[in-house]
Amino acid sequence: MSDKKIEIIEVGPRDGFQNVPDFIPTEYKLKVIDGIIRAGIKSVQITSFVSPKAIPQMKDAKEIAFACLDRYPDSNLFALVPNMYGAKLAVECGIKEIYYVISVSETHNFNNVRKSHDESFMELSEIQKLYPYLKINLDVATAFGCHFEGDIPIEKTMAFLKRAHDIGISSFNLCDTVGLAHPMMVERLVDASLSEFRECEFQIHIHDTRNMGIINSYKALERGITKIQTSIGGLGGCPFAPGASGNTSTEDFVYMLNRMGFNTGIDVNVLIEVALDLKEHISGNYSGHQVLIDKDHR
Amino acid sequence: MSDKKIEIIEVGPRDGFQNVPDFIPTEYKLKVIDGIIRAGIKSVQITSFVSPKAIPQMKDAKEIAFACLDRYPDSNLFALVPNMYGAKLAVECGIKEIYYVISVSETHNFNNVRKSHDESFMELSEIQKLYPYLKINLDVATAFGCHFEGDIPIEKTMAFLKRAHDIGISSFNLCDTVGLAHPMMVERLVDASLSEFRECEFQIHIHDTRNMGIINSYKALERGITKIQTSIGGLGGCPFAPGASGNTSTEDFVYMLNRMGFNTGIDVNVLIEVALDLKEHISGNYSGHQVLIDKDHR
Numbered sequence: 001m002s003d004k005k006i007e008i009i010e011v012g013p014r015d016g017f018q019n020v021p022d023f024i025p026t027e028y029k030l031k032v033i034d035g036i037i038r039a040g041i042k043s044v045q046i047t048s049f050v051s052p053k054a055i056p057q058m059k060d061a062k063e064i065a066f067a068c069l070d071r072y073p074d075s076n077l078f079a080l081v082p083n084m085y086g087a088k089l090a091v092e093c094g095i096k097e098i099y100y101v102i103s104v105s106e107t108h109n110f111n112n113v114r115k116s117h118d119e120s121f122m123e124l125s126e127i128q129k130l131y132p133y134l135k136i137n138l139d140v141a142t143a144f145g146c147h148f149e150g151d152i153p154i155e156k157t158m159a160f161l162k163r164a165h166d167i168g169i170s171s172f173n174l175c176d177t178v179g180l181a182h183p184m185m186v187e188r189l190v191d192a193s194l195s196e197f198r199e200c201e202f203q204i205h206i207h208d209t210r211n212m213g214i215i216n217s218y219k220a221l222e223r224g225i226t227k228i229q230t231s232i233g234g235l236g237g238c239p240f241a242p243g244a245s246g247n248t249s250t251e252d253f254v255y256m257l258n259r260m261g262f263n264t265g266i267d268v269n270v271l272i273e274v275a276l277d278l279k280e281h282i283s284g285n286y287s288g289h290q291v292l293i294d295k296d297h298r
Numbered sequence: 299m300s301d302k303k304i305e306i307i308e309v310g311p312r313d314g315f316q317n318v319p320d321f322i323p324t325e326y327k328l329k330v331i332d333g334i335i336r337a338g339i340k341s342v343q344i345t346s347f348v349s350p351k352a353i354p355q356m357k358d359a360k361e362i363a364f365a366c367l368d369r370y371p372d373s374n375l376f377a378l379v380p381n382m383y384g385a386k387l388a389v390e391c392g393i394k395e396i397y398y399v400i401s402v403s404e405t406h407n408f409n410n411v412r413k414s415h416d417e418s419f420m421e422l423s424e425i426q427k428l429y430p431y432l433k434i435n436l437d438v439a440t441a442f443g444c445h446f447e448g449d450i451p452i453e454k455t456m457a458f459l460k461r462a463h464d465i466g467i468s469s470f471n472l473c474d475t476v477g478l479a480h481p482m483m484v485e486r487l488v489d490a491s492l493s494e495f496r497e498c499e500f501q502i503h504i505h506d507t508r509n510m511g512i513i514n515s516y517k518a519l520e521r522g523i524t525k526i527q528t529s530i531g532g533l534g535g536c537p538f539a540p541g542a543s544g545n546t547s548t549e550d551f552v553y554m555l556n557r558m559g560f561n562t563g564i565d566v567n568v569l570i571e572v573a574l575d576l577k578e579h580i581s582g583n584y585s586g587h588q589v590l591i592d593k594d595h596r
Contacts, residue, residue: 002482113324147595178595183516183557184300211550211587213514245587252509260482289509289543289585297445297476 002261007043007227008254009203010036013064014045014080015247016235018057020284026060030067036232038264041250043076044068045099046230049086065093080139082113087127091134099133099173100124103141104160105127107148108177112141117163125167137171137203138164143189144181146172151180154192161197165215171201175230176216179209185217190223203227206248208234210289213248214256228253233275234287245287251275252288269298300559305341305521306552307501307527308334311362312343312378312535313545315343316355324358326579328365328579334530338564339548341374343397345525347384363391372375378437380411385425389432391525396432399469401439402458406475410439415461423465435469435501436462441480441487442472449478452490459495469499471527474514477507481517488521501525504546506532506585511546512554515582526551531573531587543585549573550586567596 013033017024036044046068052059061079068077080099081087103109103118109120128136140160145151161172173220174189186204193202204220204227206213217228230253236246251271257264268290275291278284290298311331315322334342344366350357359377365472366375378397379385388396400418401407407418426434438458443449459470472487484502491500502518502525504511515526528551534544555562566588573589576582588596 102364182554182557208586209514209591210553211547211585212554215516215554216510218513245590249509255508256480256510256513259480269443287587289507293507 001222002263004221004226004262006221006257006262006264008041008250008264008266009043009045009078009227009229010041010206010232010250011045011247012165012232013233014058016231016233016284018048018237019246020057020282022056022283023050023066024282026063026099029064032232032274032278033064033068033070034271035277036250037072039268039270039274040264043078045078045080045105048080048082050080050082052177062089062093065090065095065230069094074136075289078137084123084127084130087131087134091131096133097137099137099139100127100195101139101141102160102164103177104152104157105145105146105149106141108142108146111148113255121167123161124164124169128168129189135171136169138169138174139173139205140176141177142177142183146180147206148176154189158192161193165197165200170199171203172197173203173205174220174225175205176207178242179207179212181206181216182212183215186216186219187223188250190220190225194224201227203229205229206237208245208248213245215252217248217253218256230254232271232288233278235278235282235284235285245285249286249288249290251290256292272298299392299520300523300561302519302560304555304560304562305525306339306548306562306564307341307343307376307525307558308339308530308548309343309503309527309545310334310533310548311528312346314529314531314582316353317534317544318355318580320581321355321357322580324361327358327362330502330572330576331362331366332369333369333568333575334548337566337568337572338562341376343376343378345536346378346380347387348380349383351384358388360391363393364405367392376435376445382421382425382428383481385429385432385433389429394433397435397437398425399437399439400458400462401444402450402455403444403447406444409440409446419461419465419490422462422464422467426466430438433469434467436467437471437473438502439473439475440473441511442483443476444478445476448584452487454484455487456490456494458490463495463498468497469501470495472518472523473503473504474505475584477505477510479504480510481513484514484517485521488518488523492522499525501527503527505534506546511543511585512551515551516554528552530569530586531576531582533580533582543583547584547586547588549588553588570596
């Protein structure tokens with residue numbers, strides 16, 4: 001298995017930072033992104049084009065996008081957009097690939113983006129029509145359950161994927177939005193998704209809320225998903241689980257893969273330096289373990 | 299797989315407590331053990347019969363053993379012993395089952411118990427002869443590597459197991475003493491051990507130092523080991539990895555198993571109460587995540 005080509009997609013600058021209450025200076029955000037790219041990570045979700053009223057932390061999305069696109073022409077730089085307005089801003093900044101979010105749980109979708117499924121899918125269609133050259137990935141939020149609707153039956157997620165596929169979406173990100181996934185659930189959903197939508201691309205986005213970040217991300221890899229989203233330091237959080245940790249930690253996950261002989265091309269020591277510096281500058285929930293280990297015993 | 303009968307072996311009162319520098323009052327230790335048993339855990343490593351000079355925390359081993367054997371006649375109560383003297387004390391207290399420790403890495407063995415392999419195996423033989431009715435499990439320490447000798451080749455561990463088996467040992471605990479295991483290593487060692495020693499019992503003991511506690515413990519279960527050692531709160535530590543966390547957290551591991559439909563018979567909420575109380579009373583490295591989650595979202 002270790003000859004698989006794995007793509008680590010760093011989402012710390014988006015999912016990690018957006019959960020930090022105090023504004024992080026733009027220059028510092030750029031420094032973190034620089035460290036991530038220096039470590040050898042090729043794909044980074046650099047920001048989110050959301051209303052600065054809803055998430056003030058992301059108010060510098062344009063500056064971040066301009067600076068990164070200019071500095072790293074060879075990297076894959078993505079942005080999250082929750083609506084048409086965000087998509088417009090992203091395109092204006094030169095972003096070539098976005099993540100649009102719809103939750104499988106309609107209750108969660110309404111709470112998250114204030115739209116019904118019909119409204120969300122309609123907007124997604126409009127974005128596609130308006131920007132035919134923009135690559136659109138769909139964040140399949142709450143694919144592993146949510147606090148409003150509980151467990152999400154696989155059939156429901158399959159129907160959701162089909163609906164998106166029918167309007168032309170072929171890249172999906174299975175998101176464990178609140179950290180409810182468990183290994184067997186990951187196995188079942190990944191198996192079903194990959195066998196039902198053979199020609200589509202799949203990614204996985206796992207939260208470490210219940211200490212299953214590493215195992216769930218790895219399960220997805222074992223079952224055939226090779227694009228894994230992680231967050232530097234394990235930074236992030238969930239508004240519904242105070243104190244709980246964020247996404248699967250990039251440095252821990254990459255450390256594990258490297259130890260097992262996967263060719264990630266990523267230097268964990270650089271990631272650890274970035275994460276240690278982050279911990280010193282930004283208060284947040286860090287679930288990464290590598291940064292705790294004495295340098296001599298790494 | 300979820301119809302497997304799993305035995306969770308709680309080692310917090312031994313491996314967790316022995317890493318806490320300040321002495322924990324005996325009454326409080328007994329309170330924790332009581333909570334663990336109340337939660338439904340049947341097997342507990344309650345203490346260690348070591349020199350009080352080496353580990354002052356365990357100086358109340360006799361009192362703990364007497365109290366527990368008296369209070370919980372239906373539970374499986376174990377003690378760790380590093381030498382003949384410890385075995386004698388354990389037997390005098392009425393302990394019926396012990397864990398004796400030898401490291402596969404002879405360098406680690408010498409650092410840990412000041413004995414060569416020959417000396418350790420000779421002592422183990424003597425304990426067997428002296429106490430034929432005592433059940434002896436062998437802690438196969440550093441089975442997944444150590445900081446002195448690095449990676450341990452599987453052939454070396456197989457030869458080590460054979461040597462122990464030849465003198466009559468049939469219950470082995472594969473220990474990731476310093477937290478160097480990774481999932482593929484667990485797969486390989488467990489597969490080799492179970493196929494080579496079909497008539498023996500195997501357990502696994504994993505440290506969460508590098509955030510692979512849950513995944514490594516679960517890998518062992520997937521490959522056929524059904525006796526898993528964990529520690530309440532993820533309490534514990536490693537003298538070679540300052541700040542790093544201890545064993546796989548009992549409440550997190552059991553939570554995951556219960557969510558997946560395994561019949562553990564263990565009430566996670568009781569475990570969380572115990573772990574929360576522990577965190578309030580005892581400073582240490584807690585790697586468990588469940589205790590961080592808001593009660594409403596557990």
